[in-house]
Amino acid sequence: MNISTRGRYGLRALVELSALSREGPVNLRDLSEKQKMSIDYLEQIFNKLKRAGIVQSIRGAKGGYVLASDEGKITVSQVINALDGPISISNCYNPNLREKSCTGPATCVTRVLWKGLENTIESMLSSITLKDLRQEKFDFKLKRSRKNGKKNLLRS
Numbered sequence: 001m002n003i004s005t006r007g008r009y010g011l012r013a014l015v016e017l018s019a020l021s022r023e024g025p026v027n028l029r030d031l032s033e034k035q036k037m038s039i040d041y042l043e044q045i046f047n048k049l050k051r052a053g054i055v056q057s058i059r060g061a062k063g064g065y066v067l068a069s070d071e072g073k074i075t076v077s078q079v080i081n082a083l084d085g086p087i088s089i090s091n092c093y094n095p096n097l098r099e100k101s102c103t104g105p106a107t108c109v110t111r112v113l114w115k116g117l118e119n120t121i122e123s124m125l126s127s128i129t130l131k132d133l134r135q136e137k138f139d140f141k142l143k144r145s146r147k148n149g150k151k152n153l154l155r156s
Contacts, residue, residue, distance in 0.1 A: 007084040009037055010045045011133070014079060017055070018071040018130045025064030045083065052082035071134065077125035087121050090114035
């Protein structure tokens with residue numbers, strides 16, 4: 001599973017927009033220059049974000065884009081879902097896709113593992129907002145598991 005370039009660039013651009021839009025709408029050209037991204041690619045990304053209700057466009061000479069809601073309410077999960085679709089580790093538990101992607105039995109035990117991993121990732125991404133990213137107020141630490149003594153990545 002990979003987050004696409006569109007998802008990564010979109011998230012970077014939104015964090016920048018979050019910082020810059022306090023002074024009014026932000027032109028995509030400014031975002032493009034600050035983040036060193038293609039203006040054409042940003043236009044595609046922002047069209048998707050606008051359709052998802054994450055940003056609003058303001059017309060006119062001083063127009064541009066602003067966040068559609070408070071930066072503390074827009075999560076990484078919402079952005080990734082808008083740009084890439086839902087996080088999916090495996091299609092084996094999706095009845096519509098299972099036949100094409102999985103040759104194992106219907107009772108395969110690894111299905112639970114993949115679904116649990118997907119839920120963990122979704123939960124983590126849902127807990128981080130644009131404001132958290134902008135302020136760098138999220139922290140992941142390795143903590144030892146009680147079961148096996150191995151280090152696990154956990155948000156503190």
